[in-house]
Amino acid sequence: MTLARATEQNASNAADDRLIVALDVPNVLEGIDLVQKLGDTVSFYKIGLGMLTGGGLALANELKAEHGKRIFLDMKLFDIGATIEAAVRGIAQFDLDFLTVHGDPYVVRAAKQGAAGSDLKILAVTVLTSLDRDDLDSALIKDGMIPDLVTERAGRAFEAGADGVICSPNEAAQIRALPEADGRLIVTPGVRPFGADVGDQKRIATPAQAIRDGADHIVVGRPVHRAASPRQAAEDIVAELRSPQAQRANT
Numbered sequence: 676m677t678l679a680r681a682t683e684q685n686a687s688n689a690a691d692d693r694l695i696v697a698l699d700v701p702n703v704l705e706g707i708d709l710v711q712k713l714g715d716t717v718s719f720y721k722i723g724l725g726m727l728t729g730g731g732l733a734l735a736n737e738l739k740a741e742h743g744k745r746i747f748l749d750m751k752l753f754d755i756g757a758t759i760e761a762a763v764r765g766i767a768q769f770d771l772d773f774l775t776v777h778g779d780p781y782v783v784r785a786a787k788q789g790a791a792g793s794d795l796k797i798l799a800v801t802v803l804t805s806l807d808r809d810d811l812d813s814a815l816i817k818d819g820m821i822p823d824l825v826t827e828r829a830g831r832a833f834e835a836g837a838d839g840v841i842c843s844p845n846e847a848a849q850i851r852a853l854p855e856a857d858g859r860l861i862v863t864p865g866v867r868p869f870g871a872d873v874g875d876q877k878r879i880a881t882p883a884q885a886i887r888d889g890a891d892h893i894v895v896g897r898p899v900h901r902a903a904s905p906r907q908a909a910e911d912i913v914a915e916l917r918s919p920q921a922q923r924a925n926t
Contacts, residue, residue: 723750
């Protein structure tokens with residue numbers, strides 16, 4: 676292989692931090708195993724509540740400090756303001772990248788106070804991508820179409836100081852069009868490569884569509900870690916993110 680060809684191949688295999696792989700596995704050992712399988716194909720990982728009791732925070736610190744990975748801690752914090760502020764202040768000392776809280780304005784404001792002086796980005800959860808209108812009705816959430824409710828919550832979270840929001844890819848374009856969204860992050864779970872199992876997600880899109888519609892990062896879990904070759908699955912997603920199909924109309 677020529678040097679030029681080798682350089683081209685390495686560039687095509689390089690990580691793209693628009694892809695965040697969710698380490699939705701039971702424990703640290705399985706998390707480390709998946710990270711090793713993915714190697715330099717993935718630079719950004721999400722660690723959520725399911726992993727927390729299995730050593731998730733220790734894994735987050737190890738991946739950040741020893742392997743140079745970016746870390747999204749998906750805790751979806753929700754409590755009184757003083758508790759949120761204290762919890763976020765404690766998390767901020769670990770030099771992680773993203774943290775989720777519920778998108779209620781008082782929660783966002785408290786989280787931003789807790790993150791003050793750090794580089795931790797506070798992302799506000801709008802409406803979970805596993806929920807539909809029937810779920811919201813059961814929870815006594817006010818009437819309205821989900822895209823409109825998500826956009827309204829996103830706007831209020833931005834006004835409260837959120838660095839970004841979590842929403843399904845179905846709402847990314849509507850949120851990106853908000854004046855308040857200028858310079859803010861949109862992170863979309865519920866992303867499934869074409870033909871992948873939908874699982875428990877109800878509002879989904881392909882990686883290219885999510886980026887084209889305004890997302891800055893996509894979160895993908897099961898389609899990667901349940902694949903016969905997780906590395907190949909991640910490489911295929913990165914290739915799609917770099918394809919013409921993922922280009923936004925105004926870029």
